[in-house]
Amino acid sequence: MLAGTLLLGHVRPMWMELDYVPASAGLGLLVGALVGLVAGSARTRPRFLIVALLAVPALAAGVAFLPLTNGPVLLHVFGQGDCACGDYHEKATGIVIWNRYRERLPEKVAHTFLVDLRAGRCSAEPAVCDYAVNRHRVSDWRLVNRHDAGDSVVLYFKLTKYGTADAAYDLTGEGVIELRRNGTAWAVRNYSAYF
Numbered sequence: 001m002l003a004g005t006l007l008l009g010h011v012r013p014m015w016m017e018l019d020y021v022p023a024s025a026g027l028g029l030l031v032g033a034l035v036g037l038v039a040g041s042a043r044t045r046p047r048f049l050i051v052a053l054l055a056v057p058a059l060a061a062g063v064a065f066l067p068l069t070n071g072p073v074l075l076h077v078f079g080q081g082d083c084a085c086g087d088y089h090e091k092a093t094g095i096v097i098w099n100r101y102r103e104r105l106p107e108k109v110a111h112t113f114l115v116d117l118r119a120g121r122c123s124a125e126p127a128v129c130d131y132a133v134n135r136h137r138v139s140d141w142r143l144v145n146r147h148d149a150g151d152s153v154v155l156y157f158k159l160t161k162y163g164t165a166d167a168a169y170d171l172t173g174e175g176v177i178e179l180r181r182n183g184t185a186w187a188v189r190n191y192s193a194y195f
Helices: 002-007 023-039 045-070 105-118 126-135
Strands: 073-077 095-098 138-149 152-161 172-182 185-194
Touching: 073 138, 105 138, 105 152, 105 172, 105 185, 126 185, 138 172, 152 185
Parallel strands: none
Antiparallel strands: 073 095, 138 152, 152 172, 172 185
């Protein structure tokens, strides 16, 4: 009967407090439903049967998507590719579902680069700094996509241009920062933006 109580939601098991449901929870849910189906009363059996029938596809879907969880982006859809807005507009638009367990160090390095850029400083290569500080400073940014390829990470941002006096006339655009791993550290290798 305890399994039935857990499945009906009267007592919230620990895995329900998580932001994700591990694949083992689906198996536990299925086993609990089967135990409840056998041990429960005739009145509660249909509920457990429904839960068991829903748990099997959920478990299969969890197992199927498990190999895909290694990347920083689990899913990117609805990118606008038919725009003459720039080379990376499709990557900077759409809906992204992030892997919350991704390595965030490249994102922190890019954030530091943008904070310095907003303040008029730059510690990247001279060609990158000349382009960034003199013509493409930003006052605000939001990470919207990411692509990893070995020791290289490309981060896509929504940007707000620095230096507009009135917020109603802020120029917005998109930008990309390419980082490369040097041993254990990450360094900005390229920056591009358009407004």
